[in-house]
Amino acid sequence: MVLFGLVASQQVLSTLGRLQDARLREYARLHLDGLAVALGPFVLHKDVWEVYDTLDRARANASGERILFTVVADERGRVLAATDPLRAPVDSAAAVYSDNSVPVDEVTSSKGTKVVRVAEPLSVQGREVGQIMTELDVTDLVDQRRTATLALLAGNALATLILVVAGYAVVARMLKPVELLARHMGESGGAPQPIPEDSIPRSESPLSKLLWNFNEMAGAIDARAEAERRLAERERFVSLGRLSSSLAHEINNPLGGLLNATDTIRTYSERPDVVRKSADLLDRGLRHLSEVSRAILEENRLDRSGQPLSQTDFDDLRLLFEPETQRCRLELGWTVDAGDETLAGFPSAAVRQIALNLLLNAASAAPTGGKVALSVQSRDDGLMLEVIDDGPGLSETARSRLLSPDPVAPGGGVGLRLVRDLVAGMGGAITYDRSTGRTEIAVSLPREEKTQC
Structure with missing residues (x-):
């Protein structure tokens, strides 16, 4: 001015x-x-x-x-x-x-x-x-x-003063809703409180709309906080259900093989070599069940400081999984190209859980007379597990459970999500590939660095 x-x-x-x-x-x-x-x-x-x-x-x-x-x-x-x-x-x-x-x-x-x-x-x-x-x-x-110069200066000064005072009054009146909004936002303490309706100007001005929008936002935040509280409570029940399901899932699968081993002992009790082999299988299976039970009691987190992985673990997996392939009339491919020196750097329980869950999922997806294969290979940077089947592939929900860290809707099996959690906890990675009528899930596990004391 x-x-x-x-x-x-x-x-x-x-x-x-x-x-x-x-x-x-x-x-x-x-x-x-x-x-x-x-x-x-x-x-x-x-x-x-x-x-x-x-x-x-x-x-x-x-x-x-x-x-x-x-x-x-x-x-x-x-x-x-x-x-x-x-x-x-x-x-x-x-x-x-x-x-x-x-x-x-x-x-x-x-x-x-x-x-x-x-x-x-x-x-x-x-x-x-x-x-x-x-x-x-x-x-x-x-x-x-x-x-004329003095008159202009005096007139300009007076006009400027009048305009400044009038402008200040107008702007102050315009900013009253903004001050009201700032006060409520500053006193909210992280939880915005709605502005009383009698304090909001009765007009269609943008500032009035801003205050109404703030009230709507405050209500939405309250609703969201309530929804998050309910979701957290629901998640506790989901976790409890997942824990129970994991316990039943991981104990029930090996029991079939263990019962077969006891049946074999009764049938061939006069053959010491068969009894000894079945007794070793029972011992390893029971130890595995003990590890699973103890791990689930520790908030569903498998014990990674337990027994080291070995080729015997994969032999046990094959013995436990073969009845499932025979029941579904599936062709089983099995390749373990890694020595005990390499496998000893990985926890037995976690790797067995990963392989078993992927094999069970592949068996349920493969058609009758189809093929399921497991390949274990040693790499310079760790271990590579690949499970292949000729089924229709994973659904969108199943892929989300296996590959995405986002929360999943309740319902469905817990095996794929358990695999994802175990691999992520070990610092590994999972890749999914669907091509030429085959589904291939590859798990890359890095080698653990051992520190010397």
């Missing part, structure tokens, strides 16, 4: 100055042209007295007090006559009185001086016979400009 006032004031003063200068030049030209017509013959004949008389009559007829002093000089630059003979004696040098003089077309009162000198040549029939020099009083014009 101040800048706008300054620009506007400058425009007003410029316009006033142009009008004053135009009037001053018009006045000076009329005065000098009239003197030139009257004085021309007398200056040509050097008639000093007539020149004096003409100057006196011109000053007497001039309106106002604007003409202060006039000097008439001949072609030699000597004074012929002046309105003040004492100041400009006859035959004195006229150049003294023409200092700082300007032509009529360049006369201006904007320089701030109260006296302006104007000089114009005096010609008679195209012949220059002398020069006329006049001092004009422009005090009134300078005073007018000064008065």
Whole structure:
């Protein structure tokens, strides 16, 4: 507003100055042209007295007090006559009185001086016979400009002050809803409280809509907090169900093989080699069940500091899984290309759980007469387990359970999610590939770095 006032004031003063200068030049030209017509013959004949008389009559007829002093000089630059003979004696040098003089077309009162000198040549029939020099009083014009400047400054200051006060009042009124919103947000303490409806302006302004939106947001946050509380409570029940399901799932599967082993002992009790082999299988299976039970009691987290993995574990898995393939009439492929030295760097229970769950899932997906294969290979950076089947592949929900860390909807088996949790806990990775009618799930387990004490 101040800048706008300054620009506007400058425009007003410029316009006033142009009008004053135009009037001053018009006045000076009329005065000098009239003197030139009257004085021309007398200056040509050097008639000093007539020149004096003409100057006196011109000053007497001039309106106002604007003409202060006039000097008439001949072609030699000597004074012929002046309105003040004492100041400009006859035959004195006229150049003294023409200092700082300007032509009529360049006369201006904007320089701030109260006296302006104007000089114009005096010609008679195209012949220059002398020069006329006049001092004009422009005090009134300078005073007018000064008065206009002060009036503009005062008016601009008053207008600016009024606009500032009015603008402050308007903005303060506009910001009241924002202050109300800021106060409620600052006092919320992390839980926004709705603004009382009687405090919200009854209008369709954007600020009123903002306050209503804040109330809706506060209600949505409360609803979300309640939903999260209910979800957390539900998740506790889901976890409990998952724990029970895992316990039943992981204990029930090996029991079939163990019962087969006890049946074998009863049937071939007279053959010590068969009894010994079945007893070893029973011992390993029972130890495995003990590890699973202890791990589930420890918040469903398998003990990774237990027995190391070995080729015997995969032999046991094959013995436990073969009855399932025979029941479904599946062709089983089994390749373990890793020695005990390599396998000993991985926990037995976790790897067996990963392999068993993937094999059971592949067996349930493969069609009757289909094929299921397990491949275990040693890599420089760890161990690679691959389970392949010729089934239709995993559904979107099943892939989410196996590959995504996002929460899953309740329902469905826990085997794939258990595999994902075990692999993630060991720092491994799972890849899923479906091509040429085959489903391949690959689990990459990194080798654990052993620190020496």
